[in-house]
Amino acid sequence: ASLKSGLLQEGQEKSREGQAVAVVASEAEAEKKSKVVVCARCHSLRHYGHVKRPDAEVLLPDFDFVAAVGPRLASPSGARSLVLLLADASDFDGSFPRAVARLVAVTSEAHHADWKHGAPSNLPRAVLVVTKLDLLPTPSLSPDDVHAWAQARARAGAGADLQLAGVHLVSAARGWGVRDLLNHVRELAGARGKVWAVGARNVGKSTLLNAIARCSGAESGQTLTEAPVPGTTLGVIRVDGVLGAQAKLFDTPGLLHGHQLTSRLTPEEQKLVQVRKEMRPRTYRIKAGQSIHIGGLARLDVEDLTVGSIYVTVWASPLVPLHMGKTENAESMMKDHFGLQLQPPIGQKRVKELGKWVRKQFKVSGNSWDANTMDIAISGLGWYGIGLKGEAVLGLWTYDGVDVVPRSSLV
Ligand code: GDP
Incomplete structure (x- = not known):
């Protein structure tokens, strides 16, 4: 089956089960309901690293995930960490957050070495999420091939010892694969897990997190929370109401990849x-x-x-x-x-x-x-x-x- 029909079948099956695949149908409506209004300056700072006013351009340093979150991943006790590694289907190798993926691989390995009698339950794990799937020529691709290809590319970027707890092909714009991803994340995070969403700037992270929040039925009207003062929004942000009472989802600032040509374009x-x-x-x-x-x-x-x-x-x-x-x-x-x-x-x-x-x-x-x-x-x-x-x-x-x-x- 082609990638597109595979994904459509997935959606159709869900609707037969009576679950909320309404994501696609009522997308506009849902968006209206759950969209958080963030001022242009905050949005600009957070997602593009500068303010969109030529007279007041403020360039921000890259977010250092390894330093900011690394020690929390490595914590030998406490809740399990799950890292969502986002990569853009139209620029996989450029957007894949390889330094973070490497960190997860190395941290997991170190944990394994410490625990001789089986893996500890709080081993950090990684899920690969390929975003913007709708940008690929889906009718001519098989989902299995893209899946295997993405997994191989992730290993090429982060090292062969990167273990992935899952690979998800999604399009937040179309609602493809979002519910499956949410279910899998909930399952892997368990009751008290911490989930970190990580990706290069422009990978589609905000769009995906908003789609996940909508899909989770976070109907509070407010999904992504942003601090009101620019500068304080540059760290990690908790996204409430998506994973349940005690598990936590964290949004991290978009990474700046100097090796992506886009990072040096106006x-x-x-x-x-x-x-x-x-x-x-x-x-x-x-x-x-x-x-x-x-x-x-x-x-x-x-x-x-x-x-x-x-x-x-x-x-x-x-x-x-x-x-x-x-x-x-x-x-x-x-x-x-x-x-x-x-x-x-x-x-x-x-x-x-x-x-x-x-x-x-x-x-x-x-x-x-x-x-x-x-x-x-x-x-x-x-x-x-x-x-x-x-x-x-x-x-x-x-x-x-x-x-x-x-x-x-x-x-
Ligand atoms: P972030 O910087 O990672 O938070 O990325 P955004 O969510 O702001 O998205 C960056 C750009 O990609 C925007 O122009 C989005 O409209 C677009 N985008 C995000 N998700 C999708 C998707 O699933 N499909 C397509 N075609 N475009 C997307």
């Missing part, structure tokens, strides 16, 4: 790069000596090939223009068109501000044009899907410090 540039609707592929058949630009942000060169051509599919926001041409012209493209025809960056002055333009080289071999052989993902931007029969040498250019991740193909 709000205006971010709007162009962020994916809002189901992603659509743009595919090219290209030869050695040709290049594909994604705006003025990344470029893939086919440097060498053992076959005539390869297929390259670009998965990125449709608002970012692509350009295919000869590699020998790439330098003048950068000089003459970056920041102008090829945006973002917006304006030629921004090109230098984004950093040094650097290349990574990949040797790829594949045996089929039908299936994509591999992806090369650019954190915070999207990815190139490569399909080839033979061998290729590829050069990937982007700004220094932005993560470039070769991985098994998603689509």
